[in-house]
Amino acid sequence: MTLTRITDRVTLIQLPLPLEGLTSVNCYVLRGDSEAVLVDPGWSSPETERALLDGLGELGLGPADIGRVLTTHHHWDHYTQAITWQGKHGIPVHLGRGDAPSIEAWHSLDGAFPRQVGLLRRAGAHGLAAEVEAMPAEVHEQDMDFDLPAGWIDDGAEIDLGGLVVRAHATPGHTRGHVCFEVVGEDLLLSGDHVLPRITPSIAYEREPSEDSLTSYLGSLRLVADLPGARLLPAHGAIGDSAAQRAKELIAHHDERLDVIRSLVVSGHATAHDIAAAMTWTRRERRLDDLDLVHRMTAVLEVAAHLTVLTHDGIVARTTDEGVAQYAAM
Numbered sequence: 001m002t003l004t005r006i007t008d009r010v011t012l013i014q015l016p017l018p019l020e021g022l023t024s025v026n027c028y029v030l031r032g033d034s035e036a037v038l039v040d041p042g043w044s045s046p047e048t049e050r051a052l053l054d055g056l057g058e059l060g061l062g063p064a065d066i067g068r069v070l071t072t073h074h075h076w077d078h079y080t081q082a083i084t085w086q087g088k089h090g091i092p093v094h095l096g097r098g099d100a101p102s103i104e105a106w107h108s109l110d111g112a113f114p115r116q117v118g119l120l121r122r123a124g125a126h127g128l129a130a131e132v133e134a135m136p137a138e139v140h141e142q143d144m145d146f147d148l149p150a151g152w153i154d155d156g157a158e159i160d161l162g163g164l165v166v167r168a169h170a171t172p173g174h175t176r177g178h179v180c181f182e183v184v185g186e187d188l189l190l191s192g193d194h195v196l197p198r199i200t201p202s203i204a205y206e207r208e209p210s211e212d213s214l215t216s217y218l219g220s221l222r223l224v225a226d227l228p229g230a231r232l233l234p235a236h237g238a239i240g241d242s243a244a245q246r247a248k249e250l251i252a253h254h255d256e257r258l259d260v261i262r263s264l265v266v267s268g269h270a271t272a273h274d275i276a277a278a279m280t281w282t283r284r285e286r287r288l289d290d291l292d293l294v295h296r297m298t299a300v301l302e303v304a305a306h307l308t309v310l311t312h313d314g315i316v317a318r319t320t321d322e323g324v325a326q327y328a329a330m
């Protein structure tokens with residue numbers, strides 16, 4: 001557990017994660033005159049609980065002092081400890097309303113990535129679709145505390161903590177209901193996984209993904225790009241000086257990707273799968289077939305999302321052949 005005081009009222013508690021690659025999540029404690037809240041208190045586990053209690057203890061707080069928990073989205077590493085404490089201590093959890101369908105789909109759909117299987121077939125990735133369909137739900141995702149939040153957050157909602165106001169900005173893309181929290185008057189943006197300092201956030205990694213996640217995501221990046229002056233307080237990695245600057249870098253990254261994908265359509269690659277196989281992935285420039293199964297899936301679906309944007313912009317044309325989307329240059 002590492003504690004970082006950002007302002008008099010805002011403190012970061014770094015919490016451990018049981019994941020390879022992503023080893024910690026940033027939980028923020030916001031203290032107003034009348035209420036203290038947590039934002040994204042991590043992955044439900046005894047290790048998280050211990051680190052949280054230690055961090056809160058250093059601030060002279062305990063679970064009984066927390067009025068509510070705000071969460072940026074429903075992914076395990078942000079949301080599940082919140083649900084554990086909602087049950088254990090009665091602290092109400094609040095989450096962006098757009099995440100409701102993906103939470104409900106944990107009860108109504110089976111398998112690890114049920115909707116993605118159909119999207120992969122549509123992308124022309126039949127072998128990959130069969131592999132994903134055969135995948136069991138991850139062991140560490142079973143028996144996890146997972147439930148609906150006590151309250152839903154809508155775009156523009158203001159949460160008054162007494163001398164400290166938190167404004168919610170709906171930032172769909174990473175998930176449909178993703179929310180960033182602006183600490184009004186302190187020039188801070190708690191960006192969740194929408195804007196991360198080093199990583200390019202994945203989009204539509206959820207059980208009920210939106211058809212047009214990249215359009216949503218790019219719109220949400222432009223929203224942050226228009227918040228000049230806000231420091232970046234991400235859910236993973238180091239704090240940055242400018243959320244807007246990082247949002248602009250991510251927009252530029254996707255513009256480059258759109259350009260590469262458009263060129264591949266022009267040179268005759270007709271499906272999202274063909275295009276993904278012709279591209280390189282990760283900062284190590286790996287081939288699609290060298291990635292693990294989940295990353296192969298997200299790569300193909302990311303190309304499909306870019307192709308949807310290019311189609312809407314009138315840059316490529318889409319037809320469907322035996323259920324597979326085929327693209328051609330306009």
Ligand SMILES: [Zn+2]
Nearest residue numbers: 075077193235
């Ligand atoms: Zn995360």
